Structure formats: C-alpha cells, structure tokens
Amino acid sequence: MKPPADRFRFHPYQRPAAGWGALRSVAHAWRDSKQPFKNLRAMLQTNQHGGFDCPSCAWGEAPGEGRIRFCENGAKAVNWEATGRAVDAAFFRQNSIKQLLKHDDYWLEYQGRLTEPMYFDGSGDHYRPIGWDEAFGIIAGHLNGLASPHQAAFYTSGRASNEAAFLYQLFARLYGTNNLPDCSNMCHEASGVALQQSIGTGKGTVTYEDFAHADAIFVIGQNPGTNHPRMLEPLREAVERGAQVVVLNPLRERGLERFQSPQDPLQMLTDGDSAMNTAFFRPALGGDMAAIRGIAKFLFQWQREAESEGAAGPLDLAFIADHSAGFEEYRAAVDATSWGHILAQSGLQRHELERAAHIFSRSDRVIFCWAMGITQHRHSVPTIQEFANLQLLRGQIGRPGAGLCPVRGHSNVQGDRTMGIADRPPPALLDALEQRFGFSCPREDGVNVVQTIEAMEQGKIKVFVGLGGNFAQATPDSPRTHRGLQSCQLTVQISTKLNRSHLVTGSKALILPCLGRTDIDRQATGPQAVTVEDSFSMVHASFGQLQPLSSQMRSEPAIIAGIAAATLGSDTVDWLSLIEDYGKIRDLIADVIPGFGDFNRKLEQPGGFYLQNPAAQRRWNTDVGKAKFISHRLPDSLLNEGVRHRARKPDLVLQTLRSHDQFNTTVYSLNDRYRGVRGERHVLFANLEDIHRLGFEDRQKVDVVSLWDDEIERRVQGFTLIAFDIPEGQAAAYYPEANPLVPLESYGIGSFTPTSKFIAVRLEQSTAPERIV
Numbered sequence: 001m002k003p004p005a006d007r008f009r010f011h012p013y014q015r016p017a018a019g020w021g022a023l024r025s026v027a028h029a030w031r032d033s034k035q036p037f038k039n040l041r042a043m044l045q046t047n048q049h050g051g052f053d054c055p056s057c058a059w060g061e062a063p064g065e066g067r068i069r070f071c072e073n074g075a076k077a078v079n080w081e082a083t084g085r086a087v088d089a090a091f092f093r094q095n096s097i098k099q100l101l102k103h104d105d106y107w108l109e110y111q112g113r114l115t116e117p118m119y120f121d122g123s124g125d126h127y128r129p130i131g132w133d134e135a136f137g138i139i140a141g142h143l144n145g146l147a148s149p150h151q152a153a154f155y156t157s158g159r160a161s162n163e164a165a166f167l168y169q170l171f172a173r174l175y176g177t178n179n180l181p182d183c184s185n186m187c188h189e190a191s192g193v194a195l196q197q198s199i200g201t202g203k204g205t206v207t208y209e210d211f212a213h214a215d216a217i218f219v220i221g222q223n224p225g226t227n228h229p230r231m232l233e234p235l236r237e238a239v240e241r242g243a244q245v246v247v248l249n250p251l252r253e254r255g256l257e258r259f260q261s262p263q264d265p266l267q268m269l270t271d272g273d274s275a276m277n278t279a280f281f282r283p284a285l286g287g288d289m290a291a292i293r294g295i296a297k298f299l300f301q302w303q304r305e306a307e308s309e310g311a312a313g314p315l316d317l318a319f320i321a322d323h324s325a326g327f328e329e330y331r332a333a334v335d336a337t338s339w340g341h342i343l344a345q346s347g348l349q350r351h352e353l354e355r356a357a358h359i360f361s362r363s364d365r366v367i368f369c370w371a372m373g374i375t376q377h378r379h380s381v382p383t384i385q386e387f388a389n390l391q392l393l394r395g396q397i398g399r400p401g402a403g404l405c406p407v408r409g410h411s412n413v414q415g416d417r418t419m420g421i422a423d424r425p426p427p428a429l430l431d432a433l434e435q436r437f438g439f440s441c442p443r444e445d446g447v448n449v450v451q452t453i454e455a456m457e458q459g460k461i462k463v464f465v466g467l468g469g470n471f472a473q474a475t476p477d478s479p480r481t482h483r484g485l486q487s488c489q490l491t492v493q494i495s496t497k498l499n500r501s502h503l504v505t506g507s508k509a510l511i512l513p514c515l516g517r518t519d520i521d522r523q524a525t526g527p528q529a530v531t532v533e534d535s536f537s538m539v540h541a542s543f544g545q546l547q548p549l550s551s552q553m554r555s556e557p558a559i560i561a562g563i564a565a566a567t568l569g570s571d572t573v574d575w576l577s578l579i580e581d582y583g584k585i586r587d588l589i590a591d592v593i594p595g596f597g598d599f600n601r602k603l604e605q606p607g608g609f610y611l612q613n614p615a616a617q618r619r620w621n622t623d624v625g626k627a628k629f630i631s632h633r634l635p636d637s638l639l640n641e642g643v644r645h646r647a648r649k650p651d652l653v654l655q656t657l658r659s660h661d662q663f664n665t666t667v668y669s670l671n672d673r674y675r676g677v678r679g680e681r682h683v684l685f686a687n688l689e690d691i692h693r694l695g696f697e698d699r700q701k702v703d704v705v706s707l708w709d710d711e712i713e714r715r716v717q718g719f720t721l722i723a724f725d726i727p728e729g730q731a732a733a734y735y736p737e738a739n740p741l742v743p744l745e746s747y748g749i750g751s752f753t754p755t756s757k758f759i760a761v762r763l764e765q766s767t768a769p770e771r772i773v
Contacts, residue, residue, distance in 0.1 A: 053540065142508075225256065246356060249283075370387065
C-alpha cells in the first residue's frame with residue numbers, strides 16, 4: 001500500500017501553533033487510520049483515569065484538566081498505532097527484504113501493524129511465519145550457546161511500560177549481563193549524569209503544578225510546539241498571568257512564538273492567538289553554557305555592588321551556606337571567565353545577557369526547562385551543571401514554582417530507568433535484586449548504545465534484542481550501525497510496526513509483534529493495566545481500549561516472560577505466572593524499587609501517584625550530602641578535536657531535528673507544517689547569506705559531508721537547500737535522514753550521547769540522481 005503522495009513545496013507558515021491547523025491535521029490522521037470511529041472513542045480516553053497513556057511524549061497532566069487531554073501529535077500517535085492496516089505473512093511473501101529496503105521509513109511504517117511472528121532463517125530473502133514457542137526456542141538456543149552473557153545486548157525503547165522494563169532488566173541480569181543500552185543514551189543521558197552529580201538525583205525537581213506558580217520559565221534548546229505540544233498551554237497561561245517566559249533557541253520555532261489553544265472556544269471562534277514568550281534569545285549552537293555563564297557573571301557583579309552599599313544582593317547566601325558545597329570554587333571560575341570568551345561562544349550580545357540576568361534575578365520562582373537541543377552536544381553535562389549552578393545561586397531548587405525540568409521525550413523513558421534499565425546500574429539496585437530473588441547480579445558495567453555499536457563492529461555482540469524502537473535508524477553513523485547489526489548471529493525486534501531495523505538483520509532475525517498502548521491486553525485474569533512515569537515523576541496506569549488487530553500479537557511483558565522462561569527456566573522466577581496478573585509484577589517492583597511500596601493500591605488514585613524527589617525536598621543524595629556547585633571552564637572551542645585536527649574549517653555547523661509530523665524515528669507524513677515544508681524530508685535549512693557565500697542558490701540540491709578526523713566518508717546526497725531564518729553559520733536537517741553524518745566517536749563527555757546537535761559539515765554539488773517524490 002502506498003502512503004499519500006505530495007510534491008515538494010516550501011511556503012513559510014504564517015499561522016500560530018496548534019489551533020485550526022492542528023485540528024485539520026488530526027482529522028486527516030483520524031480518517032487515514034482506516035478505523036476512524038473506533039479511534040475517535042479511543043482518543044477521548046487518552047490520558048484519562050481508566051484510559052490509556054498517550055504513546056507519544058512524556059509530558060504530564062494538569063490535575064482536574066478538561067475532557068480533552070491529547071494534543072495534535074498525541075492524536076497522530078494514537079491513530080498511527082491504532083491503524084486498521086496489517087502487515088502479515090502474506091505481506092512478507094509478496095515483499096522480499098531486498099525490495100522492502102528500497103522504501104523510505106515513512107512508507108515502511110505506513111503499511112500497518114505487525115500481526116504475527118516472523119522468522120528470517122538466513123536463506124533466501126523473505127521472512128516466514130513462525131510459532132511463538134519456536135521463536136522463543138530459537139532465541140534461547142542462541143543465548144545459551146554464547147561463550148559469555150556479555151555477547152548479548154538488550155536494547156529498550158522509552159515506550160516500554162514499567163512492568164515490561166522491570167521484567168526485561170531482571171531477565172538480562174539473571175542471564176548474566178548489564179548490557180542494557182536504551183534510547184535515553186541518545187537523548188537525556190546528559191541530564192541524568194549532570195543532575196545526579198549536582199543535586200543527587202537524575203530527575204527533574206518540578207511538578208506540573210509548579211508551572212502555575214513560577215515567576216519566570218526559561219525554555220532552552222527545546223521545541224515544545226512539535227515535541228511536546230501539551231506544554232504550550234502552561235506556557236501560554238504563564239505569559240497571560242504576567243510571568244516571564246524566556247526562550248533561548250537558535251530557531252524561531254512557531255510554538256515558541258504564537259499559540260492558538262484548541263480548547264479555548266473564544267480564541268478559536270475569533271481566530272485569535274497568544275504570545276508564547278516575553279524574551280527570545282538566539283544563541284550559537286552549543287553556546288548555551290557560555291550564555292548561562294554570562295548570566296552568572298552579572299549576578300556576581302551585582303552581588304558585589306550590593307554588598308559594597310550594605311544591601312542584599314541577588315544571591316541567596318543563606319541557602320548557599322546551608323545547602324551547597326563548592327560555591328567559592330564556582331565564583332572563582334566565573335570571575336576567571338572573560339566577557340570576550342562568553343560573548344564569542346554564546347553568540348549573544350552583552351546587553352542580551354544582561355536582560356536575561358535581570359529577569360532571572362528579579363524573579364522569586366524560576367523554572368529551567370531544556371531538551372535535546374542541550375543534551376546532544378559534547379559539553380552537555382557541563383552545560384546542564386551550569387543550569388544547576390545558576391539555580392543554586394538563588395536557592396531555586398526545593399521551592400514551589402521553581403526548579404530544574406529536563407523535558408524528556410518518549411512516554412516512559414524516565415520510568416524505564418527507574419525500573420533498572422541501565423548499563424551502569426547503581427549498586428543499591430543490584431543489592432535489592434539479589435536480596436529479593438536470591439541470585440548474584442553481574443557487577444561489571446554493561447554497554448550503552450555507542451558501545452553496543454562498537455562491540456557489534458568488533459564481533460563482541462552476537463545477539464541483539466530490541467524491545468521497541470528502531471535501533472538501525474535512531475542511532476548515529478547509520479552505515480556503521482547497519483553493518484554492526486548485520487554482523488550479529490541473531491537480531492530480535494519486539495515491535496508494533498514495520499521499520500528498517502527489521503530489514504537490517506543479523507544472520508538470522510525474528511520479528512515479534514507486540515501490543516501497543518492503545519490495545520486491550522487480556523491475560524488469564526482479564527484485561528491488564530500497565531504503568532508509566534512522566535517527566536514530573538508521576539506514575540499512573542494505562543488501560544488499552546481497542547481490540548488487537550490480531551490474536552497472535554502478544555504484550556511486551558508476555559514476550560519477555562516467554563523468552564526468559566525458554567532461556568533460563570522458572571526456578572528463580574516463575575515468569576509465566578507473572579503474566580497472568582500484572583499486579584504480581586508490580587508487587588515485585590514494590591519489593592525492589594524505592595518509592596513503589598503498596599504499588600497496586602496507589603494506582604487507584606486518579607492521576608496516579610508522585611515519586612518523591614529528594615532534591616525537591618532539599619535532601620541532597622550527593623557524595624558530600626549537599627547540592628554541589630560543579631565548576632567547569634568554558635570549552636576553548638565548541639568544535640570536537642576530531643574536527644579541529646582537519647585542515648579545512650567547516651562550511652556550517654548542522655543540527656538534526658524533527659519535522660512537525662514526526663515523533664522520534666516515526667514519520668507521520670512528509671510534511672513539516674510549521675517550517676513550511678511539504679512533500680519532502682531531504683532538505684537542508686540554511687541562512688541565505690551562507691548559501692550564497694558557499695556558492696550555491698536557494699533550492700539547489702547539495703551533498704552534505706561530515707568532517708571528522710578518520711578515513712570514513714560520511715555523506716548524505718541530494719538535499720535541497722532552503723533559505724531559512726537561521727543564524728549564519730548554522731544549518732538544520734531532519735533525522736534520521738541526517739544520522740549518517742554523526743560520527744560514532746563524537747559523543748558527549750561523561751554521557752556518550754551522540755552530538756547530533758553539533759555536526760561540522762561542508763557542502764558539495766549534488767551527486768545524487770533526481771529523486772521522485
């Protein structure tokens with residue numbers, strides 16, 4: 001089946017975010033699902049008590065919110081998952097792997113839901129149907145035949161439920177490895193590393209309610225209008241009640257400028273809209289740490305001036321004395337940083353930083369929000385620790401209406417980590433598992449995503465199991481990732497829909513079709529709920545609402561239990577009995593994971609329950625028992641050493657980003673409404689001055705070549721240049737199309753997160769044949 005086609009067009013979008021444009025887009029997705037009336041009823045149960053949790057982003061819910069609790073992209077996610085189209089045995093008989101590889105990612109997922117287990121045995125070029133028990137036996141045979149458990153890797157997508165994630169990590173550790181790479185390695189790993197060191201917890205410290213009490217909200221390196229549109233409403237409300245909303249972002253994204261609320265009847269009837277910020281600053285890519293250092297420099301200056309006059313300055317000296325360590329060292333680091341360095345690296349003017357500092361210093365309650373525009377840089381961990389340092393200067397952690405808020409992506413990526421999905425697990429988790437289950441946990445560090453790819457390249461990983469996601473496309477250095485997967489003896493993908501990871505296979509491969517968030521999960525004791533944790537540490541239940549498309553689809557917990565029972569037997573854990581009633585799994589979670597005592601009863605509360613955040617209560621679980629000012633020098637250069645060693649300077653610095661019709665690697669259409677692109681994804685946004693400086697013209701096709709100090713050519717072909725409102729020296733392109741440009745060795749210090757927001761590139765005349773779109 002072919003998805004709807006459209007010719008490439010570019011026309012700047014003039015309307016506000018959301019509003020009528022969003023309603024039209026939702027209506028199209030609803031009709032295209034092939035079961036619109038069933039899906040409409042399901043959509044009305046999205047994020048409702050007794051309904052299902054949105055399979056899209058991890059943004060939380062406002063208590064007492066109105067009937068409609070989904071946004072445009074949430075509705076697309078529901079309709080995309082709850083399609084009436086099926087990918088079955090007949091589909092794979094008609095389509096070889098080689099034929100399917102010719103199609104783009106949008107086409108592949110558009111074909112529909114995977115409905116029965118499929119097996120590629122290494123001969124021929126087609127998947128064939130296989131029974132569940134036979135599939136589990138094949139996996140068990142490969143795993144038990146390995147020389148070491150460390151020759152297997154167990155990848156997790158942030159879509160997996162708490163119940164699935166807990167069983168998955170328990171299985172991996174009983175099997176004998178901490179090789180648990182997950183999607184957070186590629187997005188917010190830097191946030192967890194930085195905050196754990198600074199404040200003793202890797203999670204954000206704010207709740208949804210804090211946004212209603214904030215005097216200022218700083219939104220940094222984030223595009224909520226596309227990536228978590230439900231965030232637009234509290235930002236709009238903040239501006240309307242007189243709070244400051246300060247944006248630091250290179251691109252003037254539509255959701256950061258104007259918003260039309262679909263749930264505001266007056267605004268919809270009058271075609272009105274709301275301003276979304278009170279100040280907008282456009283730093284250089286990677287210049288956010290320097291910008292925040294500039295704000296801190298002003299605070300210290302004003303503190304000295306106030307003290308010289310016998311007045312109170314902007315710093316909360318009592319909080320600093322009682323709750324922090326490292327203050328003097330940080331003050332010395334700020335004093336030693338020159339304004340020349342700050343201004344050159346931040347890309348901002350001194351008066352802009354002064355204005356931001358005034359807003360910050362005059363606001364009693366400040367929230368700092370950030371997303372992947374911050375975390376996917378080489379210096380992401382120091383940058384986030386600079387956010388924490390600034391908040392500590394004024395006691396803005398552990399105060400209502402204030403705090404730190406990493407806005408995470410997939411709907412349960414935070415919960416997966418809480419459940420123990422971690423390649424470097426905390427010793428307390430391993431101790432608790434050993435005490436509860438009576439086995440010795442592996443204590444060696446496992447491999448993260450980057451290390452998994454390297455290990456596959458070296459032949460050290462021979463079996464790859466993917467619990468959701470699209471590993472082949474989500475990861476950096478795509479050709480190398482593909483070769484790594486192809487070097488495996490067996491690749492296993494637990495999935496809802498067809499994607500490229502099913503086609504870039506090991507010597508043998510299995511596709512195991514699982515239930516999605518929208519599907520009714522019926523087990524021996526009846527329909528089951530799963531649970532998720534949002535960005536605000538709220539845990540709540542999710543009940544599927546739609547009959548599964550096929551009786552052969554199984555839930556993620558059931559698939560994991562089947563693999564575990566076949567591989568390990570049931571002496572230590574009675575895997576299959578746990579699937580009869582997920583309440584049994586939650587009882588095990590309550591025994592092992594802090595904060596989940598009386599788990600099943602707590603779920604009965606509308607809205608779920610809050611996992612207490614110690615830092616929000618000013619309890620600091622750091623090595624010194626206090627919040628820590630962690631001092632860093634500003635980088636000498638934002639360019640990675642692997643680029644600086646090259647003789648030629650980059651033409652541009654590229655960031656990858658999502659289109660508006662996209663969530664992670666899932667592409668809902670070839671359109672990007674807010675950026676004015678229709679019918680194409682192979683585009684390169686650049687400043688017109690840069691386009692002309694480099695000898696090209698607007699709408700000309702170019703090849704983009706990544707600069708790195710090795711012998712590998714990283715090139716993407718046939719990208720159409722689009723003159724765009726983007727700062728000079730910068731460029732932007734969609735992922736996963738631009739992922740081949742990200743060197744595997746280019747990752748964040750301390751986080752191993754690929755530097756997808758800072759890629760040094762040059763442009764060349766296109767060598768690609770004309771592409772038909």
